[in-house]
Amino acid sequence: MLEVRNLSAGYGPISVLEEISFSVGAGEIMAVLGANGAGKTTLNRVLSGLIKPRSGSVRFDDKDITNGAHDAIVQAGLIHVPEGRKIFPNLTVRDNLLLGAYLRGRAQRDATLEEVLATFPRLRERLGQLAGSMSGGEQQMLAIGRGLMAQPRMLILDEPSLGLSPLLTEELFALIARLNASGLTIMLVEQNVVQTLALATRAVVIEHGRVVLEGATADMEGDERLRAAYLGI
Amino acid sequence: MGEILAASLVNGLLTGGIYALVALGLTLIYGVLHIVNFAHGSLLMMAMFGTWLLAAQLGIDPYLALPLMTAVMFAVGWSLYRFVIGRISRGDDRAILLATLGVAVVLDNLALVLFTGNTRQIETPWTFAVLEVGPLLISVPKLISFGVALILAALLWSFMARTDMGRAIRAVAREPEGARLMGIRPDRIFALAYGIGTALLGAAACLLLPIFYVSPGVGSVFVLVAFTIVVLGGMGSFPGALVGGLLIGMTESVGGLVLGESLGPISISLVFIATLLLRPTGLFRGAR
Numbered sequence: 001m002l003e004v005r006n007l008s009a010g011y012g013p014i015s016v017l018e019e020i021s022f023s024v025g026a027g028e029i030m031a032v033l034g035a036n037g038a039g040k041t042t043l044n045r046v047l048s049g050l051i052k053p054r055s056g057s058v059r060f061d062d063k064d065i066t067n068g069a070h071d072a073i074v075q076a077g078l079i080h081v082p083e084g085r086k087i088f089p090n091l092t093v094r095d096n097l098l099l100g101a102y103l104r105g106r107a108q109r110d111a112t113l114e115e116v117l118a119t120f121p122r123l124r125e126r127l128g129q130l131a132g133s134m135s136g137g138e139q140q141m142l143a144i145g146r147g148l149m150a151q152p153r154m155l156i157l158d159e160p161s162l163g164l165s166p167l168l169t170e171e172l173f174a175l176i177a178r179l180n181a182s183g184l185t186i187m188l189v190e191q192n193v194v195q196t197l198a199l200a201t202r203a204v205v206i207e208h209g210r211v212v213l214e215g216a217t218a219d220m221e222g223d224e225r226l227r228a229a230y231l232g233i
Numbered sequence: 234m235g236e237i238l239a240a241s242l243v244n245g246l247l248t249g250g251i252y253a254l255v256a257l258g259l260t261l262i263y264g265v266l267h268i269v270n271f272a273h274g275s276l277l278m279m280a281m282f283g284t285w286l287l288a289a290q291l292g293i294d295p296y297l298a299l300p301l302m303t304a305v306m307f308a309v310g311w312s313l314y315r316f317v318i319g320r321i322s323r324g325d326d327r328a329i330l331l332a333t334l335g336v337a338v339v340l341d342n343l344a345l346v347l348f349t350g351n352t353r354q355i356e357t358p359w360t361f362a363v364l365e366v367g368p369l370l371i372s373v374p375k376l377i378s379f380g381v382a383l384i385l386a387a388l389l390w391s392f393m394a395r396t397d398m399g400r401a402i403r404a405v406a407r408e409p410e411g412a413r414l415m416g417i418r419p420d421r422i423f424a425l426a427y428g429i430g431t432a433l434l435g436a437a438a439c440l441l442l443p444i445f446y447v448s449p450g451v452g453s454v455f456v457l458v459a460f461t462i463v464v465l466g467g468m469g470s471f472p473g474a475l476v477g478g479l480l481i482g483m484t485e486s487v488g489g490l491v492l493g494e495s496l497g498p499i500s501i502s503l504v505f506i507a508t509l510l511l512r513p514t515g516l517f518r519g520a521r
C-alpha cells in the first residue's frame with residue numbers, strides 16, 4: 001500500500017534521512033522503531049507532504065506522491081496523526097472533529113462523526129468543551145478521532161502513547177488493534193518497544209536516518225540490532 | 234447637564250459601531266497572521282475614495298453601494314495578500330509586517346497623486362437627518378451605521394463559529410501544522426482572513442461617507458483608534474473589538490465634552506496607556 005524507495009530528507013544543511021526504503025502492505029500494522037532523533041517524525045512529515053524530500057520516491061496505492069501537496073495526500077486517504085497531537089486548543093471538540101473531515105463531503109460527515117463518537121464515547125460527553133482544556137489522554141483520543149474523520153485508508157500514528165499512563169496505553173493499543181481489524185492499514189511509530197512488537201505484524205528499525213532492520217516482528221524480539229538502535233551502542 | 238452627557242454618550246456609542254467594524258478587521262488579521270496590518274488605514278482610505286467616486290460621479294448612495302464595496306474590498310484584500318503580501322513574505326511574520334507597511338506607503342502616495350491632499354465630502358439626503366427620542370436628538374446616519382455595524386459583526390461571528398471556512402481560519406490561527414494535516418492550506422486561509430478584514434473596511438467606508446470627510450490621510454484617524462480598541466479588547470479577540478469599539482466611541486465623545494473638542498482625542502490615548510499599565514492582556518482573552 002505504501003512503498004518508500006531510497007528516500008532522503010533533511011532540514012537545510014542537516015541531512016536526517018538517508019536512502020530509506022521499506023514498504024507497508026494493505027491491512028498491516030507496521031511498526032517504525034528507533035531512538036530519539038533517529039528521524040521517525042521527519043519520515044512522517046515527508047510522507048504527509050509537510051516537507052519535501054531531497055531524493056527518492058513514495059508511492060501510495062500505486063500512485064506517486066513523492067512531491068505531492070499535503071492536501072492531495074490527505075485527499076488520497078493517507079492521514080497522519082502527529083507527534084504532540086497538534087489539536088486545535090481554541091476550538092471545541094466538535095469543531096476539531098469536523099475539521100478532520102475538511103476535505104470530505106458534508107454528506108458523509110455526520111455518519112463518520114457518529115462512528116468516531118461510537119469509538120470514543122468520552123469525546124461524545126465533551127463535544128462542547130474546548131479541546132485545549134482536556135486531559136492529555138483525552139487530547140490523544142481527539143487527535144486520533146480527528147484523523148479518523150478524514151476517512152483514512154492508511155493511518156500514521158506518531159508516538160500516540162507519549163504521556164499516557166500504562167493503563168491508557170494499553171487501552172490505546174487495544175483500540176489500534178480494533179481499527180486494524182476493521183480494515184485500516186496502520187503505521188505506528190513508537191518508543192514502547194515491547195508492546196509495539198506484540199501488536200504489529202512487521203517492523204522497520206531506523207538508526208541515524210537509515211533502515212537497519214526490516215521484517216516480521218516475531219523474528220525481532222531479542223535481535224541485537226534492535227537493542228543497539230535503542231541503546232545507541 | 235445630564236441631558237448633554239446622555240447625548241454625548243449616545244453619540245459616542247453610535248460612532249463606536251464604525252470603530253468596532255474597523256477594529257474587527259484589524260483583530261481578525263492579527264489573530265490569524267499574527268501581525269498588525271499597517272495597510273489597514275490606507276485600505277480604509279481607498280475604500281472611502283471608491284465610495285466617494287461612486288457617489289460623486291455616478292450618484293450612487295453610499296448605503297446602496299455597501300454590498301458592492303464590501304465585495305470589491307474583499308477582492309482587493311484577498312488579491313493583495315495572494316499576489317503581493319504573501320508572495321513577498323513567503324509566510325515569514327516580519328516580512329508580512331513590512332509588506333503591509335509597503336502597501337500602505339504605495340496606497341497613500343497613489344491617493345495623493347490621484348486626489349491631491351484636499352479633503353472632500355458628499356452630502357446625502359441623510360447627512361443632517363435627526364431622530365427625536367425624548368430629549369435626545371439622534372443623528373440618523375449614525376444610527377444606521379451603528380445598526381449595520383452590529384449586524385455585520387453578528388454575521389462575521391456566525392461565519393467564524395458555524396462554517397467550515399470559519400473553523401479553518403480559527404484552526405490555522407493557533408495550529409497551522411495541525412491544520413495542514415487536515416488538508417487545510419494556510420496560505421489560502423491567510424488570504425481569506427486578509428480579504429474579510431479588508432471587506433469590513435469597505436462596509437465601514439460606506440457607513441462613514443455620509444458623515445465624514447475623505448482625504449489621503451483619513452485612514453490614520455481611524456487606525457490609531459482601531460489599534461487602541463484592539464489592545465483594549467485583547468489582541469485577536471472578537472467580542473473585545475466590539476465592546477472595545479463602543480467603549481472607545483463613548484470615551485472619545487465624553488472626553489471631547491469634558492476636555493474640549495481639540496483635547497478630546499487625548500482621552501483615547503489615556504485609555505490606551507491605562508490598558509497597557511493595568512490590564513495589558515485586554516478586557517477579553519485574546520486570539521480566541
Ligand SMILES: Nc1ncnc2c1ncn2[C@@H]1O[C@H](COP(=O)(O)OP(=O)(O)OP(=O)(O)O)[C@@H](O)[C@H]1O
Nearest residue numbers: 011014016034035036037038039040041042043083
Ligand atoms: N525543523 C527542524 N529543523 C532542523 N532540524 C530538525 C528539525 N526537526 C527535526 N530536526 C532534527 O532531525 C533529527 C531527527 O528528528 P526527528 O524528529 O525526525 O526524530 P524522531 O526519530 O522523531 O525522534 P523522537 O523519537 O525524539 O520523536 C534530529 O536530530 C532533529 O534535531
Ligand SMILES: [Mg+2]
Nearest residue numbers: 040041042083
Ligand atoms: Mg518523533
